[in-house]
Amino acid sequence: MSDIVEALTAAFGATEVITGEAARERARSGWARLGAPLAIVRPRTTAEVSTILRLAHDHRQPVVPWGGLTGLVEGAYAEGAVALSLERMRAVREVDPVERTLTVEAGCPLESAAAAAEAAGLFLPIDIGARGSATVGGAISTNAGGNRVLRWGMMRESVLGLEAVLADGEVVTSLNTLVKNNAGYDLKHLFIGSEGTLGLVTRAVLRLRPRPTSQATAFVAVNRFDALPALLSAASAGLGGTLSAFEVMWADFYDLVTTPPAQGRAPLPRGAPYYVLLETLGSDAAADGERLETVLGEALAFGTITDAAIAKSEAERNAMWALRDDVGQTARNGPIYAFDVSLRIGEMEAYVAQVRAALGARWGEAASLTVFGHLGDGNLHLIAGVGARSPELQQEVEAAVYGPLASIGGSISAEHGVGLQKRAFLHLSRSPAEIALMRRLKTAMDPQGILNPGKIIAT
Structure with a gap:
């Protein structure tokens, strides 16, 4: 021992x-x-x-x-x-309906935190696919994103205060409950997104929002890429600030999740190059639904979209989201490599084409690329296949996916963090001065390098 x-x-x-x-x-x-x-x-x-x-x-x-x-x-x-x-640290400590705050222990699952907010008539906007298992502390440590970043931002925007334990065991309690508090350094930001390398979050105060009472969901087909940002702009302007999700699926992803052995039913005919899942969360079901129909009607008239289906029930809404969430279908034809990147919307079409061409040039017919993502906030998920999997192949595929991001100001990690897997490519998204400052912070707060060593930057 x-x-x-x-x-x-x-x-x-x-x-x-x-x-x-x-x-x-x-x-x-x-x-x-x-x-x-x-x-x-x-x-x-x-x-x-x-x-x-x-x-x-x-x-x-x-x-x-x-x-x-x-x-x-x-x-x-x-x-x-x-x-x-x-x-074991999963308790909901307090829900304050007046101040609209939720205080939880770091091990509390996101789903449990959201349920506690809902029980108080309030709303925790952070929502990710792993909501039932992912914890508040983990979401804070990675600055998690998810399906509603377009409207409410990343996890960082929902954290008012937190408590963390430093490398030597010192406890820093900064459980701020105020939206406005400019009294010196806002220390919570040292821990949000630092992946447990600077301290371990043990409790957090989360900002809650009024609970939406209406929800409208639609699936649309788009026949050219430049129509996607046009649709996003029209929806943002025409939906009265209620647009909460703008999820885009390239045709290859849509085909996978709507054909056997997938269980999903296609809400629109296959054949379009892009499909978009839009959702609004508001407070007036009739008015919100009417606005969505108006926006989609105008988009059809202008040729921005070519087809549309609006969910008429909770079951139809869930079925639409199930297609977006059925990411496992991307692995049914062989081993895959999954990527999470962000870049300007205007760069996406050329970037995807460049990555697809690089994979095809190297692996020919064995190469595949499946693309989907939270396009409204610049986040794409790319699933690459080259017929086999090995550490050497992974490095080659990573170079093809990450390499083009440096020249267009993209990020190697939109919402999943850096961990070990992306550490070697950090320099593509962060300058030498930024990385040097990260090292100085790490050395200052964890001089022995014991906290989650090797993650984000080499120690």
Whole structure:
């Protein structure tokens, strides 16, 4: 037994420190590669998190925070490290309907946080596909995005305050509940999006919004790329500020999710080059539905769209969203490589064509590229296939996907973080001065380099 495991066992008891095959088995249950942790500890309080980090600091032991383990960039990879799981810190501490705030522990699933807000007649706008497993702390640490960024922004815009534990175990409690608070540095931003490399978030105060009482959803077909931003502009202007989602599917993705073995039914005939899922969230069902019909009618008249279907029931709405969420279909023809990038809308058509051409030139008929994404906020998801999978092939595919972004000001990571997988390409999206400042912050706040080591930047 290692010294750190002995110290943790002495502090928490043998039953509270998971090691050996039991730890490796838990690590195999995640979405992504997690490695074999030296031990897994599951604190119940911020004080216990502080104790764990103080002991790790004393022993110079790397610690990797674990949330819902739904990340896709190996940000929770914990080979030889102590995995600090926040699964027991999942409580909703307070809902304040007057101030419209929600205070939760970091291990609280996003879905549970949203349900607590809804029970109080309020609304937490952050929504991602892994809502049932992903935690508030994980969403904060990666600055998660999702389906409603177009209207309400990334996770950062929903965080008013937080509590974090530093590398040496010191607790920084900054549970601000004010929308306006310019009293010095806003320290929460050190931890939002830093993937647990500067400190571990244990509690958060989230900003809630009035709960929408109307929802209107439509599926439309578009026959040329330049019509997509035109439709986005028309919808943004014509829907009275209620547009909350603008999800675009290239034809290859739409074909996959509407043909067997997929269970989805095509709401519109296949054959268009692009399909868009639009959704509004508002407060007047009749007026909101009327505005959506007007916008789509004008778009049809102007030739911006070629066909449209409006959901007439909750079942139809859910069926439309199920198509967008059925990402698993992209793996049915062989191994894949998944990417999450962002770039200006005006650059997207040429960028996708360039990536598709590069894959085809290198792998011929074995190459495939499936594209979809939150186009309204500049975020594309690309799923590439080249007929096989290996570390060497992955590097080649990554170069084809990430390489063109540098010259057009794009980002290698729109909403999934950097983790280990994208670290080698960080220089394409961040300047040398920015990366140097990241290193200075890391050194200042974690001089021994024990917090989620190797993630984002090499340590």
